[in-house]
Structures are given as structure tokens and as C-alpha cells.
Amino acid sequence: MDLEKFAAAESRARLRNRRGLDPGGRAVVYWMQRAQRAHDNPALELAARLANELGRPLAVFFGLVKKFPGANQRHYAFMLEGLAETAAALETLGARFVLGVAPGHDLVKFCAQLRPAVVVGDENPLRRPERWRKKYARLLPCAFVTVDADVIVPSGLFPKEEFAARTLRPKISRALDEFLVRPRRIRLKKKWPRSLAPRPARLDPAELLAELRPSRAAARVEGVAAGTSAARRQLRSFARERLEHYDARRNRPEFADGTSCLSPYLHFGQIGPREVALAVRDSGAPQDSIDAFLEEFIVRRELCVNYVLHNDRYDSFEGLHDWAKKTLKRHAPDRREYLYSRRQLESCATHDPLWNAAQKEMIFSGRTHGYVRMYWAKKILEWSPGPEEALATAIALNDKWFLDGRDPSGYANIAWAIGGKHDRPWPERKIFGKIRYMSYASTSKKFDCAGYIRRVEDLERE
Numbered sequence: 001m002d003l004e005k006f007a008a009a010e011s012r013a014r015l016r017n018r019r020g021l022d023p024g025g026r027a028v029v030y031w032m033q034r035a036q037r038a039h040d041n042p043a044l045e046l047a048a049r050l051a052n053e054l055g056r057p058l059a060v061f062f063g064l065v066k067k068f069p070g071a072n073q074r075h076y077a078f079m080l081e082g083l084a085e086t087a088a089a090l091e092t093l094g095a096r097f098v099l100g101v102a103p104g105h106d107l108v109k110f111c112a113q114l115r116p117a118v119v120v121g122d123e124n125p126l127r128r129p130e131r132w133r134k135k136y137a138r139l140l141p142c143a144f145v146t147v148d149a150d151v152i153v154p155s156g157l158f159p160k161e162e163f164a165a166r167t168l169r170p171k172i173s174r175a176l177d178e179f180l181v182r183p184r185r186i187r188l189k190k191k192w193p194r195s196l197a198p199r200p201a202r203l204d205p206a207e208l209l210a211e212l213r214p215s216r217a218a219a220r221v222e223g224v225a226a227g228t229s230a231a232r233r234q235l236r237s238f239a240r241e242r243l244e245h246y247d248a249r250r251n252r253p254e255f256a257d258g259t260s261c262l263s264p265y266l267h268f269g270q271i272g273p274r275e276v277a278l279a280v281r282d283s284g285a286p287q288d289s290i291d292a293f294l295e296e297f298i299v300r301r302e303l304c305v306n307y308v309l310h311n312d313r314y315d316s317f318e319g320l321h322d323w324a325k326k327t328l329k330r331h332a333p334d335r336r337e338y339l340y341s342r343r344q345l346e347s348c349a350t351h352d353p354l355w356n357a358a359q360k361e362m363i364f365s366g367r368t369h370g371y372v373r374m375y376w377a378k379k380i381l382e383w384s385p386g387p388e389e390a391l392a393t394a395i396a397l398n399d400k401w402f403l404d405g406r407d408p409s410g411y412a413n414i415a416w417a418i419g420g421k422h423d424r425p426w427p428e429r430k431i432f433g434k435i436r437y438m439s440y441a442s443t444s445k446k447f448d449c450a451g452y453i454r455r456v457e458d459l460e461r462e
Contacts, residue, residue, distance in 0.1 A: 001053060003118065003143050011179075012042050012154045014123070016137035016144040021054070025117025025142060026196065030060045030095075031107050033129060035122040035149040036082055037228050038089035040183045040272030043122035043147035048095075048186045054117055057192045058095040061110050063102050064212070069128070070399040070406050072215040074366060078403055080205035081226035082270045087203045089228070094191035099201040101211075108139045113197075118142055122149040122269075125309035125408055150266070151302050152273050153179050161310035162303060164422045169299050176298070180277055218400050221366040223462075224264070231265035235276055238262070239283040246289040250296075253369035254451035260293070264366065264403035273297070303422060304412035314411045315395055317388045320419035327433030328387040328419065334431045340383045342393050352440055354449055355379050357456040359397075364459050366403035370413075372452070377417035378438045382431055391418050 007015040030047035038044065044060070051058040062083065068075075087097040100110055111119060121133060123146045137144050148154045153175045162168040225233075238260045242249075249258035265271045280293050313319035320328075340350055348356040348363075358376040362368045368376060377394045384390035394414045399405035415421035418435070425434035443449075 003145070006050075007145050010046060010147070011157070012148045013046060014146050014148075014156065016121075016133060016146055017140070019141065019143050022115065022117045022142040025054075025056065025115055027051070027056050027059050027114055027116050028054065029107075029111060029114065029116040029119045030058060031119055031121040031136075032060050032062045032086075033122055033132075034124040035269040035272070036062075036079070036086055037270055037272060038086050038093060038186075039228060040275040041122075041149055041269075042183070043120055043149040045184050045186060046145070046147050047120040048093075048188055050118055050120065052187075052189045055190060056117055057190045057196065058188055059098055059114060059116070059192070059198075060090050060095050061098045061100060061107055063100045063106050064208070065102050066212050067214075072217045072400065073209070074218040074220050074401075074403065075405065076212060076214040077205065077209060077220040078224070078226045078264060078366075079268050080203070080208050082228070082265075082268055084203045084205055085227035085229060086270070087201055091200055093186055094188040096192040096196075096198065097201050097203075098198050099203055107136055111140060111142070116142055119144045121146045123147065123155075124150075125155065125305055126406070127312060127314075150269055150273060151305055152176070152277055152298055153302060155302070155305055155309050158306055159310075162306050164424075165299050165303055168303050168306065172299055172302065180274060180281070182278065183272070183274060218363075221364075221403060224366065224403070226264075226268075226270065228265075228270050231262065231271035232275075234261055234265065235271065235279055239279045239285070243280060243283055243285040243289050243293065247286070247292045248289075250292065251371045252447045253372045254448040254455060256455060259370060260297075261367070263407075263409070267404035267407045273301075301409060304408040307412045307415070307421065308408040314408075314415070315391075317391055317419070320415060320421055323425055324420035324433075324435060327425070327428070328435065331431055331433040332386040336383060336385075336431065338383050339385065342396065345380065345383075345393065346397060350379075350383070352379065353453055354440055354444055357453045360460055361456045362397070362401040364456075364462075366401065368402070369452075371447070373413065374417050375438050375443050377414050378432075378436075381418045381435070387418065391415075394418060 001021060003021055004015060007013045028047055028051040030044055035041045035043050047058055090097045100106055119140055133146060148156060153172050157175060158171060242257045249255045252258050277294060277297060280290055308314045311319045348359045350356055355376060358368050358372040380394045381390040384393060398410050398414060416423055420435045423436055426436045428434050429437055
């Protein structure tokens, strides 16, 4: 098999080294990292196709990092519960799921023991995971291919950072029919033989949490089920019962069911974006709601991925547009009526009841309604000594408390709210300069603010 031609024919695939297939390799290895699911997973689909072409069984390796930066018990518990379901589903397909706990058991050590013919990985645009891929491309003894599995239109089709949604939208629209298609059904011709090590991984989330001892900075979110089955239940509920109201309610935080609530499942790759988009597209809901959701879910979400992929400073002030940096620096010395430390903000100890409610919703549920999340970030800019501190504080709180923290959407949306990323200059004002402004008076009039605060108070009492 000519792997270079094979990879070139796959628009989602990227050949990371030129070592070629190992003809004596005993298996194909899929290094699962971001796409933590056994369904609607283009990386898994490609690995299965290679395994079938080569007549080899498939091993799926997941490397568990003990102290991933910014992750805490909240994130580890949700991820491990989802992985337990994924591991069982992969074994049912006939693959072998292997859990390695780094640094004692990483991908290179596993491959040295197994001797794969080829390794397939899924992609992640964040800085640290991309460094891992570059390292493994050097160290793996066989060919290494990665697949863009968590967007609908492959990110590689857009080779530079897009300025705004209006520049990306027509490019996505032209490619959408090609990529918004039903996923291939995964069938393995050769099941994992009992005689071939390793044995099936025993993945007990409670035991692994006890072993890993992640930071307890944010406790696990009770009452939110993890995994592909839970994600699909949430998707069915949204498509059948709530999508019809999406266009009217998406900016109404008083309604707990106004959005899809799928972001944690998408962040951990427990459900694929194609499955979500197809379910919405074919739901029979009012077209205005379908169009509004798909705009946010495809164009806006993939714009966030594009930002993180092509801007290595996505989580810093330097990643902003020049016009935004200039106006924010000019207004950094402006007097603030209120100044709050990060500790005060995290303790919900501001004068603003709407902001406090947004922070409480984040703490108690692991999420905050998207419209209030914009307001939350903009007020951090208004109440911080300068824009650099504001950006750092917003990212720290976002990554600690949100179940979908450390995600391209989070970094891009904070950069939008605080630094005008993907936005345009607005009339100049104190502190914000030309960054779009949101006030309590205007924001609280656009929805039932008191109703939202009551909903969060009920959540706090539960």
C-alpha cells in the first residue's frame, strides 16, 4: 500500500512522517486523544479501513496524563466516565482498548511492545497536544497519520487565520455538502485475537480518580451524565423538544433549556459534530431555528478552531487584532469605578447580581448560558486593572469551572468579548476603547434577568 497516496486521498488525513508502513507490524494502532468515541469518528474510521486493508487487528490506545495543566476533578471525572463507555463499545467492535497512564506507559512505549504497522491519531489544535503529535512523529518507528475528527469541514482546507465569520462562512458553505454526510459504519474484518497482548483495559472511573488524585479545585458536577449515550439523549431531547424554540430562546438565559447543552460532550469528543448537525438539519423544526443553530454550531464553532489552529497566541493578549491591542492599551490607564481581584470574582463577591449569577451557574453546573457568558467576560475587562490581567483572569476561571474549559471555543469567545477578535471596532468609550460594550442596564432588559437569577439560586440550593 502506498500510504502517501492513501493519505492524500483522505481530505481529513495528514501524514506526519515518512517512515512508511511496517510490513511486519502486528496491528494498526489508533491513538485516541480528542475524539473519545466509537461512533462518528473519522480518525477511527480511517484506522479501521487501514486495518482491513492490511489484514491486521486494531488497537486503540488512550494515554491518560496525570496532571494535565488546568484540568481538575471536575474534568477528569466527566472524561473517565465517558471513556468507560467508549472502551466497552470499542471492544464490542472487535478492537482492543488500551489505557496507558503517562509517563510510565505512553504511546511510544506501547508501540515498542506491540510493533504496529501504522499509527493513526486524531488532531487537536491546542498548543500542548500539537507538540505531542510532533514529538511522536519523530519517535514512532512507523508511519504516523493524523485525522481532523472534530469539525465538519476539515480545518486543513483553510490554511490561514480567518478574520471573521463573514470570511469563513462562504468557504464552509461551498464545502458543506461534501462533508456533512452520514459516517461510514465501522466493521473490522479481523478481530483482536485472544493470543495477542495486551489484555482488555479495565476502566473503573472511581478507581482511576483515586489513583490519579487530580486537583480538587473544582468538584465534579453532580447530575450531569457523561458519555456518548448521555450526549445522544441530550441531542434527541434538544432536536425533538427544544430546537423549535432555539431562534427565540438562544439569547434568553432565564430558560434552562434554551440551548443544546452539548458543549461538554463535544469538548471531550463524546459525540461527533456531524451527528449533531445532521440530527438538527433533519429534525423538522422551524427553518429559522435550524439555520440559527447551524450558523453557531458550524461556522462560529469552526471559526474558533481556525483561530486556535493558526494563532499560537490564542490565550494571550498578543493574539488579538492590532486595532484591538492598540485601543485597549490606550485606555488601560482609565479609572475603573470598581476593581475586583480574581479571588473576589471567583467568590461571586461583586456589586452586580447578574454577573454573580453567571459565576455561580458556572460553579454549580459547569456551564453558563452563552449570552450571559459574553457579559461575564466583558465585565472582567471593566473591573480589572488592565486588559492583559482581564484576559488571564477570564481564561483561568473559564478553564477551571467550565466542563468545556480549555477548548478552542472558550479561548476564541473570551478573545471576542475582551479583545474584539472576529469583531469590528465600535464607537470609542472609557476602558473598552473600541471594543463592543455591554452594560447591566441594557443587558438585563433583553431577557428576564430576575428570572435567570432565580433559576441560578434554585441551582445553588439543590
